[in-house]
Amino acid sequence: MKFIVIISLFFASILFADSSSLTEEEKQWIKNNEVRIGLSELYPLTYINKDTQMDGFVSDILKLIIKKYNINTKITKVKQAAIPLAIKENRIDIAPIINNEKIENTLGVYSSEILQIKRVLFVKKEDKSIKSFNDLKGKKIAVVNQLGTIPHIKKKYINIKVERTNNIKESVQKLLAGEVNALVASPIIIQEYLEENLIIDLKAMPLITFEPSKLYFFTSKDKTYLQSILEKGLNSISIKEEKELFDKWFLKDLANLPIIFTKEEINYLDKRTNIKLCVDPDWMPYEKIENHKHIGIVADYMKNFEKKIGVPLKLIETKDWTQALDFMKTRRCDVLSFVMDIESRRGYMNFTKPYVTAPLVLVTKRNVSFISDLKDLTNKRIGIQKNFAYNEIIRNKYPDLEIVDVEHLRAGLKKVERGEIFGQVTTHLNVAYAFQEEFYGSLQISGKFDERWQLSVGIRNDDPILLNIFEKVVNSISEETRQKIISKWVTVKYEKSIDYKLFWSIIGFLSFILLLILYTYLVQHRYIKKLKKAKEEIEVLNSTLEDKVQLRTRELELSNKKLKLKTSELENLNNNLDTKIKEEINNRKKQEQLLIQQSKLAEMGEMISMIAHQWRQPLSALSTIIQNIHLRHSLNKLDKEYLDKQRVLSNALTEKMSITIDDFRNFFKPNKEKHTFSIKDAIHQTIFLIDDSFKSHNIKIESEISDDITIYGFKNELSQVLLNILTNSKDAFLEKNIESPYIKIKTKHLQTHIKILISDNAGGINESIINKIFEPYFTTKDSYNGTGLGLYMSKMIIEQNMQGQLSAKNIQDGVQFSIYIPINLK
Structure with a gap:
């Protein structure tokens, strides 16, 4: 289950914005005082761990400040609802707090706002009756009794019956027992309890959200030095430290670092009336200019960026991609929306980190066999769009390929259709968009390669402040935002249904192969242990055999000299000695056979690696078959004739893989x-x-x-x-x-x-x-x-x-x- 949680974190100074250095009075106060921290059980924000130490995201923030200023502390466990009384009775000096309506200001001072956590509704999995706020009328909803939470919900949602609980455990139990219809909770807090207790009967309703819970530090009104020390400590925490805490305590799809602009960046943005934006005018579904508007996947990203920087992005229209690059060279544009970082462009552009990665595919006529490596296309005419980054990269990396410049993807696909070029290199999304409009009957995807398009925002290289700003907005993209944008342009349009039967068949086949490899490894490991023991026995045998023979010979000589044994007795002794030696020699031969087997087993690891290499091409071809079937099915162009042909190809590939296994098995006989x-x-x-x-x-x-x-x-x-x-x-x-x-x-x-x-x-x-x-x-x-x-x-x-x-x-x-x-x- 994925929860959509919007978390924004920012440390903004109220009183001491320019300094985190303490005054002499503050340093002296720290030496003479112990700070009593009131800690609540709100995993993963604050809690006391098994070592009776404070732990959690908020606790780690406090630890950074405590360590920086060497503050003496004492931890006291306090329930959320009891925090005001503990402050009033002077039992604690500071408390992290989550609330919607703050504690009365007469008791103390709030720090800068630290965290906002969106709260959502949870219901039983089988409940189909609750889909929106309107469905909550007259329903009983469990809410944990935290400061300000219940009064706020009662006031805003008068038709909801609120059931007060003391903690998440009680809320969940009431919902499972049917005593309430739903519960309100933050996913990051309820998540731990559900996982630890293996509860899978609840589901989140991400569209039914309540006002976010807000987190502050609350400091007693009598501790004025502590108030300023705390605020300075918050100001001193770096962006890197914040990110490390987020990575430690929150799933990446549940938490986002905020964008924190420097004063220089804020002043820069305040002076800008707009930022000039160039785009590729015809490269769908990524982007396009239509009726003087920027549309597509990249356009949605740009709207998100525009909202975060607070300055309009002014679209500068160009006739094609080449002109967009020329406009960046001549500074007619400040930003290029979607571009790959290559050496030839660094003379006039800087680049953010990539925010979209697109795998390369090869489109050919339908009668072409599957291709897993561009090296296999030696002396073939391959189309790539003019001035695209991979045009330059592939020319340098594969000099034996004959690259043909095409003005547009559609022009390249038409050349493939007419037989003027062997194939066209592009991305899977681009070809899916093109196949939706035309080409679906004559062309197919014949290869998917390891090379990938890594696409960034391009910034004119004489504006380093603008680069820093866009680097921050690119880093702020959440997984939730990515999924929404992709779903809008890809899932809805091209992925209406999936052939799960074929998918699970492939997964089952690959699982069998993995189990086979694991079994082979376990057998090998067991035999190696036995053979090591045999090796030790052989070493002992080798070290003692010669001594035994020499000792027995000396005994014979001594017996001959001293006892003058009869000839018959000597012959018997020699015969016994010969028998023993033959037995030892036979045993040694058996051990040598074990060594041969050990050597073969030692080679099996190498053999398994070779099998994997032998299977790489047919597995790649099977993957391409599945993509083509999926694509045609999503376009309602999947006919029986095509499906039968792909089935025959798949059978041929799996038979080839089976023959490979037979070859290796016979090799070891x-x-x-x-x-x-x-x-x-x-x-x-x-x-x-x-x-x-x-x-x-x-x-x-x-x-x-x-x-x-x-x-x-x-x-x-x-x-x-x-x-x-x-x-x-x-x-x-x-x-x-x-x-x-x-x-x-x-x-x-x-x-x-x-x-x-x-x-x-x-x-x-x-x-x-x-x-x-x-x-x-x-x-x-x-x-x-x-x-x-x-x-x-x-x-x-x-x-x-x-x-x-x-x-x-x-x-x-x-x-x-x-x-x-x-x-x-x-």
Whole structure:
């Protein structure tokens, strides 16, 4: 449930606006006095925590002042309704207070207003009878007895029956029990109670609101020094400190920092009769000039900004976007409403932080396959609007693309329709707006890219004060405001309904994949624990086996010399010794098999990452299919033929993902029997499995296969050796941040052997350790990233299982691994 709460915070000085420094009299007063604070239980504003310390948003404000001036304090717990009496009886000196009608001024002095909290009506979820204030006539409403609250409601809403309660808990219980029809509360106060007690049967009625509760500090009339110290302390709190408190205590969609202009900024705005505004005259749904008026999403933002700065924004009409940029260069405009920060514009504009982010999409003809990366469009003619920021960015980032300047989005889409260009780059909202009017039958969204339009307010660069003002209004935009503006121009017009069946199907499928990965991780973790134990046992066995053999041999020699055992007894002893040694050797072989399994399990983490890279393109394509179906459905253009075609495409993509899983599963199946296989196929299979993963790190793999040699042996084991060597190279590239990384795989056909050479440019291996890299448990990686078994197992596979040879040597800029395998391996 989302609550719409308007909270405005400002610290404005009443008596001491220009200074937060204390006088000598005030400093002396602090030394000689203890300040008694009356604290109420109003989470998250004020409360006493489990450590019996004051806590909450208001308490943190007090703590800043207390720390700044080193004030001695004492906390007293006081109910809200009892605060006036506690002040009158001199039991407390200061109290944070929420009220609509202030305590009589004869008791003390109020600080500057600190906080306003909007209060809304809550009803039971199933209650459909209350939708507006008119429906509250004759109804019983629970209201917590706070200072001034109940008299105010009774006076303003005479038809409502007010039920007085002592706290939020009592109000909620009365509503759940049916004793009242509704309750009035601030969402930020009721929220904690509902969450702690798992109450989900209530709903907020955000359109039925009451006058906001106001928060002040109230100081006893006899404490004049304390009054001035408190006010100076409030003035000393910085905007950064205020923001930190908001982030700590309030959800971002429930609280907004106010705009606090400096004196210089206020004087600047007072002198301005208007601020000249330039816009893009035709870029809907973001903005447009229609009948001499600025309309669209951005126009609504500008109206919000205009209201906050208090100076009219005067629209300067232009014929196109290029002219709007020219007007900013020549200072005919002060502000450009919606623009991206790029180097070429910084000579005449400054930029606020982005307030709208728009993903880039590619629009093509309907017969085009899905595209997940702009790199895949090499040598294609792509349209981008002239003088748009991404025209310049994409030209620089993708020099192989052929960029065509178009004057307007509609002109670009028509070129796509006529086949003059391959596709048009724009944003999803722009194309949705264009599809609503035309193009829906001939064009489609064929790709969604990682690149995004980051759009800011542009300010002429000779006016730094105006930049600071707009930076503040941009920072003040609430999530509520964003949602209202987007809903007005997008949700209502384009998102009338959603295909939830398809949505939940996709979510279910992705959830299954996540569970599969989690299960694989848990199995791997359990096996690694077992194998670590086996490793320890092997180490003990290795350390004791030789000693046992030597001891037994010495015992035999001693027995022969001293006891002159009979030949038959000696033979029996030797036989027993041979049996023991064979048993130990067999046990060691079993443990080595466990090591092989451990090595494979250690590789599974890398494999899961590779699966993710293999799935990235089909998942992106599925996302694009869903967007196209959603778009056509919202425009009432979704026919059976189109839906069937998209279903076939979706099935093909999911089948491709399924085949990927089969490929990786078969890769890990142990070879039980030797068989004839192609060296070329083994190399290509390994490259296929890791290609997407390596491409994501810009690692290039080149292969030169001289002859396709067929040998008799274990194909999967050879692939695992290649995989170990390649992934070691990748790790070296990433660790050393190598520019233009590449790996080269070559084969040479000798008379009786096949030679496979794998070289890289990762800087090579330190000569002091290169002879140790094939030893078990030797690794240069930390314990989390390496087991030290990969190259050891690779050498065992090549030299023991395949009667070959595996070696490594440093070459210029890198290392080269050499694999020799007999062709007639039996």
